[in-house]
Amino acid sequence: MALAACAGLPRPATVQGHWMAGNWYTFWFTGAAIYAFTAALIVYSVARWRKRSDRPAVQLADNFLIEIVGVLIPLALVLGLFFMLTWPLENKVDRLVATPDVTVNVTAFRWSWQFAYPGHDIRILGTPTTEPQLVLPAGETVQINLSSIDVDHAFWIPAFLYKKDAIPGYVNRFDINPDRIGQYWGECAEFCGLQHARMHFTVRVLARDQFARWLASHGKLALR
Amino acid sequence: MSITAAPPIRIEPSAPRLIKHGIVSWLCATDHKRIGLLYMSTAFFFFILAGLLSLVMRTQLAQPNGTFVDAHVYNQVFTLHGTAMIFLFVAPFGFGLANYLIPLQIGGPDMIFPRLNAVSYWFFLFGGITVFSGLAAQGGGASAGWFAYAPLSGIQISSGAGQDLWLIGLLMTSVSSIMTGINFITTTLLYRAPGMTMWRLPIFTWEMLATSLMILMAFPPLATCFILLLVDRRMGGHIYDPTMGGSAILYQHLFWFFGHPEVYIMILPYFGVITEVITTFSGKPTFGYFGLVLSSWAIATLSMSVWAHHMFTTGAVTNPFFAGMSFLIGVATGIKFWNWIGTMWQGAIRLTTPMLFALGFLFNFLFGGVTGMMVASPPIDFHAEDSYFLVSHFHYVLGGGSMFAIFAAIYFWFPKVFGVMLSEKLGKISFWLMFVGFNATFFPMIFLGMWGMPRRVYTYPNFPGWGDLNFIASAGAAVMSLAVIIFLVNVYVSSLRHVGKMADNPWDGYSLEWATSSPPPEHNFEWLPPIRSFRPAFDMRHPELASQAKDYEKRAMRKFKEGKIT
Numbered sequence: 050m051a052l053a054a055c056a057g058l059p060r061p062a063t064v065q066g067h068w069m070a071g072n073w074y075t076f077w078f079t080g081a082a083i084y085a086f087t088a089a090l091i092v093y094s095v096a097r098w099r100k101r102s103d104r105p106a107v108q109l110a111d112n113f114l115i116e117i118v119g120v121l122i123p124l125a126l127v128l129g130l131f132f133m134l135t136w137p138l139e140n141k142v143d144r145l146v147a148t149p150d151v152t153v154n155v156t157a158f159r160w161s162w163q164f165a166y167p168g169h170d171i172r173i174l175g176t177p178t179t180e181p182q183l184v185l186p187a188g189e190t191v192q193i194n195l196s197s198i199d200v201d202h203a204f205w206i207p208a209f210l211y212k213k214d215a216i217p218g219y220v221n222r223f224d225i226n227p228d229r230i231g232q233y234w235g236e237c238a239e240f241c242g243l244q245h246a247r248m249h250f251t252v253r254v255l256a257r258d259q260f261a262r263w264l265a266s267h268g269k270l271a272l273r
Numbered sequence: 274m275s276i277t278a279a280p281p282i283r284i285e286p287s288a289p290r291l292i293k294h295g296i297v298s299w300l301c302a303t304d305h306k307r308i309g310l311l312y313m314s315t316a317f318f319f320f321i322l323a324g325l326l327s328l329v330m331r332t333q334l335a336q337p338n339g340t341f342v343d344a345h346v347y348n349q350v351f352t353l354h355g356t357a358m359i360f361l362f363v364a365p366f367g368f369g370l371a372n373y374l375i376p377l378q379i380g381g382p383d384m385i386f387p388r389l390n391a392v393s394y395w396f397f398l399f400g401g402i403t404v405f406s407g408l409a410a411q412g413g414g415a416s417a418g419w420f421a422y423a424p425l426s427g428i429q430i431s432s433g434a435g436q437d438l439w440l441i442g443l444l445m446t447s448v449s450s451i452m453t454g455i456n457f458i459t460t461t462l463l464y465r466a467p468g469m470t471m472w473r474l475p476i477f478t479w480e481m482l483a484t485s486l487m488i489l490m491a492f493p494p495l496a497t498c499f500i501l502l503l504v505d506r507r508m509g510g511h512i513y514d515p516t517m518g519g520s521a522i523l524y525q526h527l528f529w530f531f532g533h534p535e536v537y538i539m540i541l542p543y544f545g546v547i548t549e550v551i552t553t554f555s556g557k558p559t560f561g562y563f564g565l566v567l568s569s570w571a572i573a574t575l576s577m578s579v580w581a582h583h584m585f586t587t588g589a590v591t592n593p594f595f596a597g598m599s600f601l602i603g604v605a606t607g608i609k610f611w612n613w614i615g616t617m618w619q620g621a622i623r624l625t626t627p628m629l630f631a632l633g634f635l636f637n638f639l640f641g642g643v644t645g646m647m648v649a650s651p652p653i654d655f656h657a658e659d660s661y662f663l664v665s666h667f668h669y670v671l672g673g674g675s676m677f678a679i680f681a682a683i684y685f686w687f688p689k690v691f692g693v694m695l696s697e698k699l700g701k702i703s704f705w706l707m708f709v710g711f712n713a714t715f716f717p718m719i720f721l722g723m724w725g726m727p728r729r730v731y732t733y734p735n736f737p738g739w740g741d742l743n744f745i746a747s748a749g750a751a752v753m754s755l756a757v758i759i760f761l762v763n764v765y766v767s768s769l770r771h772v773g774k775m776a777d778n779p780w781d782g783y784s785l786e787w788a789t790s791s792p793p794p795e796h797n798f799e800w801l802p803p804i805r806s807f808r809p810a811f812d813m814r815h816p817e818l819a820s821q822a823k824d825y826e827k828r829a830m831r832k833f834k835e836g837k838i839t
């Protein structure tokens with residue numbers, strides 16, 4: 050368990066999470082390569098050119114070609130990452146469908162959450178000591194309408210690799226497609242005062258038919 | 274050799290100070306060297322306080338469900354830690370260093386507005402005291418974080434006077450910074466010695482020029498942001514109050530419009546320090562002088578258009594634009610690494626304590642830069658934002674970067690300022706402890722953030738691995754404290770030693786401050802060496818190598834005029 054966690058990110062539980070995890074590791078390994086290359090150059094220059102005798106240093110102060118290479122290679126790299134990965138993925142993650150399968154209104158307050166399912170008469174209210182549970186279907190598009198009634202909060206489910214700010218006077222809307230049945234952990238990520246650390250919730254992703262039964266029972270169906 | 278044949282420029286001695294010694298001489302000091310020292314020692318004092326606060330946090334977080342302090346205390350502690358490190362240590366220490374060095378590096382007798390300079394310092398000191406005085410207020414000190422987002426920092430929620438004192442204190446330091454910025458720019462442009470052309474300025478002075486311009490752009494929005502918050506808090510305003518038609522997002526825009534340039538205000542001076550240290554201990558001219566200068570101007574320019582990368586998860590900004598701009602800053606920083614390595618290449622590298630700290634800076638800052646590129650990408654930031662991944666990232670930049678550069682600067686310029694060398698032996702021990710301690714503290718946080726640990730929590734549940742990594746981080750903090758204690762012992766022990774007269778240029782430095790005595794006389798120079806390249810002190814010591822540098826400068830200037838250097 051601990052060893053699996055050491056690999057890095059939590060195992061993604063949404064379609065968007067899989068995309069973002071792939072992107073994360075692309076950056077992660079590119080970054081590791083850049084670090085290794087630059088660190089090797091630094092170590093080499095210190096080891097190779099360390100002063101051991103009266104050998105004078107070469108008084109070279111510029112080289113136009115080297116300078117241009119030092120600009121163009123990083124420039125090509127970041128432009129590539131930006132136009133091929135960051136921008137298209139951002140658009141994919143932010144895309145909203147016109148008719149989501151389920152809509153959940155999430156309201157943050159100091160210091161817990163309310164999850165409401167419009168049209169189904171379901172309202173789940175938590176406190177700092179009793180975590181509320183957000184119930185979602187696997188394989189469907191869920192639209193979240195996120196807001197706050199007091200200060201800035203942020204809605205973060207690490208297994209979804211995604212968070213969004215809950216800001217008073219403002220509704221943030223985003224889509225998620227959970228694709229793995231299970232129970233996950235959620236929390237507030239934006240500092241919101243005294244019990245910010247206790248603003249936890251859990252997420253339960255159910256199979257589609259079980260979720261339908263849960264909705265039909267107005268949230269009364271017992272979940273093991 | 275024409276370079277040594279020119280007669281040195283004589284400086285006319287001016288009227289001596291009336292009061293030369295004792296506390297009064299420091300209270301009325303307008304000399305840039307004294308103000309620089311006041312700035313640096315005050316900033317270092319705040320560093321010690323902020324460091325002690327971080328030990329409180331690391332003790333609390335050393336294990337899950339910690340009970341060392343409660344949430345109320347913890348929130349005040351992390352608020353004050355961030356505030357002090359950012360507003361009272363890293364940035365002001367750079368201002369102090371620049372106060373001391375800019376007139377010396379450009380061959381001027383003082384800052385151009387000495388009294389304004391004194392006013393800046395006293396505003397800074399009393400601003401800092403005002404911030405800390407909030408702890409004595411009813412309900413405790415400010416506890417809304419160093420960013421104090423409204424409406425959390427509004428009167429309904431943060432009703433104590435601690436928050437007001439915090440705002441007023443930081444307003445004072447903002448005014449102080451603006452005055453300092455004006456002083457630096459004017460001094461650098463108008464107070465240069467004959468021969469010290471702009472393209473012969475040491476890199477540190479160039480970096481401070483870019484920093485000062487950013488100060489003038491960034492601090493007025495911060496002052497606006499805080500004054501509006503005070504209006505909301507104490508005059509019944511609703512500017513940031515969404516329930517009355519105000520906007521919580523507006524606060525974030527104003528704050529980060531300051532906040533992002535501020536990040537570069539806290540690192541550009543130290544890019545300058547690192548360049549000076551690496552150049553000196555490689556025994557070579559700075560490689561890619563123009564690249565280093567122009568990349569700083571690129572950073573200063575771009576820094577004005579990246580603020581909303583702190584707001585990727587708000588859903589209120591155009592993420593791709595701010596991501597793209599942030600990526601470009603990565604390129605500008607990459608050029609600097611390229612040139613630092615170029616400066617070491619084929620040099621004659623001496624691994625002194627300042628050089629070790631500079632190398633520590635390179636490794637740490639590189640790591641912070643790589644993770645910075647990650648969080649500049651919104652799909653990554655959606656997970657990393659406000660997690661321990663981000664805590665690790667910016668500590669690698671500000672702690673592993675700026676703080677290591679500050680120690681490099683102290684070890685490097687200590688003999689110039691006090692006429693005494695710090696012990697190299699204790700310095701090296703302190704460096705290794707700090708390097709190991711720093712990485713032990715902040716490397717595990719990368720994984721804590723990836724696993725889902727949020728920032729600014731006073732406690733966390735006992736999830737697998739969380740307790741272990743947090744314990745390693747806390748142990749690292751203890752090792753870093755030991756390194757700071759050894760540094761303080763070093764300063765104390767070294768100051769007791771009487772080694773006779775200090776050489777003018779003990780490190781074989783290249784810029785003009787190494788041409789005067791250690792410590793420098795009241796008006797800085799009895800005489801100036803001829804300034805025929807960007808390293809006058811080096812030319813004076815190594816006339817046999819000077820012609821090469823001179824050729825370099827002519828060649829570079831020609832290329833620059835022909836537009837061949839970008």
Ligand SMILES: [Cu+2]
Nearest residue numbers: 202237241248
């Ligand atoms: Cu919250």
